[in-house]
Amino acid sequence: MNKLSNQTTGPFTPTGFKNLGLKVYTTELNLQLSTDKPYLSSSMLSNIRLLAFVCLSTTCFVFSCGTKEEAPVEETLRPIRYAKILETGSEKDQTFSGTVQSSKEAKLSFKVNGTINQLQVKVGDRVRQGQTLATIDAIDYSVQYDQAVAQLKSAETQVKSAESQRTNSQSNYQRVEKLYENNSVPLSEYEKAKTNFEAAQSQYDASVAQVTASQKQVESAGNQVQYARLKAPFAGVITMVNVEENELVGSGSPVATLSAEVKPEVTVGVPEIFIAQIKKGAKVGISFSILPDETFTGVISEVGFSAISGATYPVIVQIDKPSELMRPGMAATVSFHFGAASTEKQFLVAPVKAVGEGTDGNFVFVLETDQQAHKAVKRKVVIGDLLPTGFEVKEGLKAGEIVATAGLKSLLDGMRVKLMVE
16 A cells, blocks of 8 residues: 555646545555554545545646636727828918908997987898988987077177177277377277277177077087988998887997998908918909809908907908899808919828827827738928818828828827728
């Protein structure tokens, strides 16, 4: 038995597992044969056999797990949108959004305060020049006019009285003057006649001045009465009404907006990088979403000198042969042409979504082939003008390279990705 138990060659070999069981069993027999009375009871022997079996099974399981090869983990690649860098010619067309406006537009208001008693127009009405649009209660202004007229009549009466006094004083002064020259009257009488004449002349001049002031007051009061009527300064269409009847309005408060129907214009906001290339009198193309089958031309009539918002400058375009369907406020697209046709210079264009901006300038993620996938490589670029198809690329890219066009913020330099098939 002892020879059999010594044949173990190792605990982690099949032979070792077999010998381990035999050794336990041999030990059990040796204990039983060494005494006449059993050293172990039958229950204890059963427990020893069970323990040996559990140890043997656990060792086999650990051995089998330790020797099994692990399966390779498949790499998950992020799908990415992409675009190819293209090369194009030197001529550039830029399109900007604009809004149709009337060549002549006025926000009409009363020059006096009052309550509107008549509103004779509504939105969309066509009016002629001089037509009354609204009136306010002018009773107070009529009373002031009547008072001014009465004051004028009183002043005119005073002028007549002062003129009569001046005539009499002048005649008396002339008579006394001749007598004084002949030493027929004393000096005191001559000076008295002269003083009376000068006083009468001053009174007459004051009365005439009062008449002039009263005439201006009558004119002003009459204007106040006329200002109670709001009239159209030119022919056009009412595009907005801001008040209702019986509403109290102040002087200068907008009552209605009047727009001329002739010669509509388009106002366009042009970025600062293009404003220097826009010249007055240049031809442009104009299109409207409401007229998809028609294309119009126009002429630049005004170029703004100062920005209206941010870095945008106003440019006004007059439309050649406008359509009757055009209305103020409609959206328009204006195409400006830049560059000379005689040049043959080529340049690269990158999509707007492909260009990111960081602390050290603009960048793109170039997608380079990497075995069965692509690798996103961050590359610094120098961009130029913004074109309809993207940014002009001056440095950093080559024609035909592909760049990522989405998720730039989540991409990392060197990240493996796969191209998204659309």
